[in-house]
Amino acid sequence: MKWLPKISLLAAMTTALACAPVAFATGAHAATTRYEVESAPATCAGLIESNHAGFSGSGFCNADNASGAAAQFTVTAPAAGAATIAIRYANGGTSDRPADVLVNGTVAHPGSAFDPTGAWTTWVTKTLTVSLNAGDNTIRLNPTTAAGLPNIDYLETGAPASATTTVWLAGDSTVAANSGGNIVGWGRELGAYLTGDATVVNSAIGGRSVQTWLYESAVTGTKNSAGECVLSSTAYAARWQAMLDASSGMKAGDHLFIQFGINDGSSTCPRHVGSARYRELLTTMVRAAQQRGAHPTLVTPVSALSCSGGTATPTRGFLTETFDVGRATGAPVIDLHKLSYTLYNSLRLCPFNGDYSSGPVGAFFADDHTHFEAAGARQIAGLVATAVRDQRLALSAYLR
Missing domain, CATH: 3.40.50.1110 (SGNH hydrolase)
Incomplete structure (x- = not known):
C-alpha cells in the first residue's frame, strides 16, 4: 500500500500551476511534449503530492487505492496517426498495479502492467504506442484492481523521427x-x-x-x-x-x-x-x-x-x-x-x-x-x- 493517510504536501505551496505542456527536443528524436499530471487539464482521482523525491514539476498523482481511480491527460497531436507515449511512474509496492490505457474513451492497452520499481522514489518510464486523432485527445490510465495506480509523474508524447x-x-x-x-x-x-x-x-x-x-x-x-x-x-x-x-x-x-x-x-x-x-x-x-x-x-x-x-x-x-x-x-x-x-x-x-x-x-x-x-x-x-x-x-x- 502507499503511505496512509494521504496528506498533500502541496497545500502550503502556490496553487497557480503551469497549465501549458512543455516541449522537449531530444537529440535525434522528434520533439516530445510533456504533460505534467498536476497541471490542468490533467486530472487525478486522488491527491497531488510531493513527498517522494525524483518527480518532475511540482508533484505527482497519488491516486486513491481503488479500481477506476484514474489519472487522465489531454494531449494534442499535430496529425492523426500512431504516436509513442511515455508514462513516468513509481511503484514502491511488491505487486503489479495494472491499468487499462484508454485513448478517447476506447481501450488501447487493456490491463497494461505497471510493475514494481523497488521504491516510491524510483521512477521509471513505460512506453506504449497509441493511435491519436488530430487535435486534442484524452489518455486515461484506469486501474483495474483495488490497489489503484502507481504514483504517476507525467506523460510525454512524440515519436522518433525515424520510427520503424x-x-x-x-x-x-x-x-x-x-x-x-x-x-x-x-x-x-x-x-x-x-x-x-x-x-x-x-x-x-x-x-x-x-x-x-x-x-x-x-x-x-x-x-x-x-x-x-x-x-x-x-x-x-x-x-x-x-x-x-x-x-x-x-x-x-x-x-x-x-x-x-x-x-x-x-x-x-x-x-x-x-x-x-x-x-x-x-x-x-x-x-x-x-x-x-x-x-x-x-x-x-x-x-x-x-x-x-x-x-x-x-x-x-x-x-x-x-x-x-x-x-x-x-x-x-x-x-x-x-x-x-x-x-x-x-x-x-x-x-x-x-x-x-x-x-x-x-x-x-x-x-x-x-x-x-x-x-x-x-x-x-x-x-x-x-x-x-x-x-x-x-x-x-x-x-x-
Whole structure:
C-alpha cells in the first residue's frame, strides 16, 4: 500500500500551476511534449503530492487505492496517426498495479502492467504506442484492481523521427506468402501498401488452424472428452516462439495481424478447433502481443467465392468467435470476410461457369474458389490496408 493517510504536501505551496505542456527536443528524436499530471487539464482521482523525491514539476498523482481511480491527460497531436507515449511512474509496492490505457474513451492497452520499481522514489518510464486523432485527445490510465495506480509523474508524447515498426502476420494459406504453384496470400502483398519504415514478417502457413499454427506436430489425431484435439506437448511451434522472443520478437509499437478460421472448422484432428478453444487460443495470442506493447489486430477469415445466382455470398465460420475475442480483449477486428465478398460483387465475379482459369475470376483466383493469384492477393491486401486507415488503427501511420 502507499503511505496512509494521504496528506498533500502541496497545500502550503502556490496553487497557480503551469497549465501549458512543455516541449522537449531530444537529440535525434522528434520533439516530445510533456504533460505534467498536476497541471490542468490533467486530472487525478486522488491527491497531488510531493513527498517522494525524483518527480518532475511540482508533484505527482497519488491516486486513491481503488479500481477506476484514474489519472487522465489531454494531449494534442499535430496529425492523426500512431504516436509513442511515455508514462513516468513509481511503484514502491511488491505487486503489479495494472491499468487499462484508454485513448478517447476506447481501450488501447487493456490491463497494461505497471510493475514494481523497488521504491516510491524510483521512477521509471513505460512506453506504449497509441493511435491519436488530430487535435486534442484524452489518455486515461484506469486501474483495474483495488490497489489503484502507481504514483504517476507525467506523460510525454512524440515519436522518433525515424520510427520503424514490424508487422507480424499469423494465419493460413490465404495470408501466407506462397503455398505452392501460383497461390499467393494477401500477406505477401501487404508491404506494397506500407512505407519503408514498416517491415512485414509473414509467418502464415498453409493448411493450419490456429491450434496447428501454434503447436504444429504436437496436435495429435485423437480427440478428448470435450471433443478437442489432444496435445502431446504444450511447447509452442518455432514460428510463435520467434514472435515471443524477448530480443528479436514482438516489441512495443509493433503490430500482429491474426487470421484463422478457414481450416479450424474441420471435423477431424489435427485441424479441428471448437468455438471455445478457438476463442481461448486467439485470446492467448492477443494478450501476448499486448503484454509486449504491440498492437494485435484480429482479421476474420477471407471469403471464398461462392455464388448464389449472380451474387457472391458468405462462406466462412468463426466470425462470431473472432468478434467475441475482439470485444473481450479490446483488440480491433477487421471484417475481411465481409469486405472480400463485397469486393467480389463489385467486380462482378458471379455468375461464372466454374472455370477459374479465365476471365475476371481467372485473374483473381488460383485454380479453385479459395486461393488467390498475385493480382487477387494484392486487392485483398488493399482491403486490409483500407480498413486500417478507415478504423484509424495505429498502423495507419505507416500507410503509403
